[in-house]
Amino acid sequence: MAKEFHAYIFDRGDRIHVKMGKTLFCEGDPAQRCYFVLKGRLKLTKLHEQGKTVVVRYINPGELTAAISVFKGKSYPVTAQAAAAAEIIGWNKKVMVDLMEEFPQLAVNMLRVAVDRLDDLQTRYLELCAEQVEQRIARALLRIMRQSGLKTEDGILIDFRLSRQELAEYTGTTLYTVSRALSAWEKKGWVISGRERITVSDPHALVLFAENG
Amino acid sequence: MAKEFHAYIFDRGDRIHVKMGKTLFCEGDPAQRCYFVLKGRLKLTKLHEQGKTVVVRYINPGELTAAISVFKGKSYPVTAQAAAAAEIIGWNKKVMVDLMEEFPQLAVNMLRVAVDRLDDLQTRYLELCAEQVEQRIARALLRIMRQSGLKTEDGILIDFRLSRQELAEYTGTTLYTVSRALSAWEKKGWVISGRERITVSDPHALVLFAENG
């Protein structure tokens, strides 16, 4: 696919800015637009009846979200918030359908995205069933690090605000347990953590721990 | 889509019988065929490094499986076993690709399947994070009942062999916990359970319990 191809498709959408913490769309709303993240980061969450929130995934720059819901013509299954100030392109349903007719390759790409997400979620489902809490937190941290890590002199810094609470919602535990794990790892020299800020200083040790408990 | 259309597509595949408990394909094997279940039931599982097995989903009559893996050209992400003697149609990759070119509607259907599975898994992921064990077991039982329930005079019978162990693997717990829950529910008159056999005698009570803990 050529550059002009991308440019053409991007031009057919609307450029949107979302401030840190603001909501782009809500679980249950009719799915009318899909989005592509240029910059920043979206957090997709699902709310449980009893009030608990779960982070389903993060959408990083270069990734698409909600395309599938729009295609299916149902409501959004998750809520999207900006985990960091984000620059986004949004397409209305009609435009999207037109584009897909014009470029069938788009549909194939969408299928690929869906498959990857399904794989990822199956793997995390397995982890959630089979692993101890601390192991899951380690894996989650490594996963986020790989997607959003910035090399610094102290190690690999996660380049967006990530609170203990959020990490807990991503791993299916509580903020207390995450806090305790991070404190323990800090003592071992594996991570350096501050308020909503985590640097992995010894990724190798963390990988070993994630794999062997 | 007309009847002949279905017949034509089915004729292009091979009819396969899988005996109860036998394996159709294994996690990690290259994905060369996809399958449609006519009769019986497939159990899709994933194996964790530390030896634990998790049931990812059941494939019921009328459902497709592995189509997406074949399409993607990777290896199977799960293992498929027959939870009950099954009659299946299988297509090789090449045939499948040809069919999809001939009938573009097939690709759209596949995307729809992928989306539904993703939705389902997101919901179960949420449940696994947010709910107590017994509540999850109740929900799982109800889900299975809706898909494979047979009305009898005692209530709704799950029409295939389902052990405590399997129910545990489906809900992310242990066979002991499942056994205790079923015993307790039996005392309350909500279910009647025997060896690998469960009848839900009071679905309404179970729904209430699943929703409110």
Added chain:
DNA sequence: GAAAGTCTTTGCGCCTGCGCAAAGACTGAA
């Protein structure tokens, strides 16, 4: 129909991880 094999039940003890509470640390706005 007896024996082997598998699945289920249940008592008991233990441990992981939850949840409250209260104090401390950091941030951002006025």
Added chain:
DNA sequence: TTCAGTCTTTGCGCAGGCGCAAAGACTTTC
């Protein structure tokens, strides 16, 4: 600079649920 607001830490107690073990029930096979 101060103060409110939010995020984090950590002690403490508790309980949900795990896991073993051993006995009991049901199937299948020969």
